[in-house]
Amino acid sequence: MSDTKSNNLSREERLAAKLRENLRRRKAQGRDLASPASESGESRVSKDDAGG
Template sequence: MSEDADKNMSREERLAEKLRENLRRRKSQARKMTESRGETLPKGEQGS
């Protein structure tokens, strides 16, 4: 995100964007950990 975009966004929008970024990063980390251990989750449990 650029500084100009940050200035035009409300506090709630900035927090929501940071939350989405954090969630993406954590999901990616969890996937890598699961793959490195050779485990997979059943399809119904992956999105929880």
């Protein structure tokens, strides 16, 4: 019975670690998508103004 509890605990720890990694990755992706989108939008306007 104790083997099952320790096995479940390690499984929970692994799942918790994976969730943390996933959260960090998603936050990083969100920041990357938010920042360049506004910058590229501004640069597109300046390119259009310069070209036209």
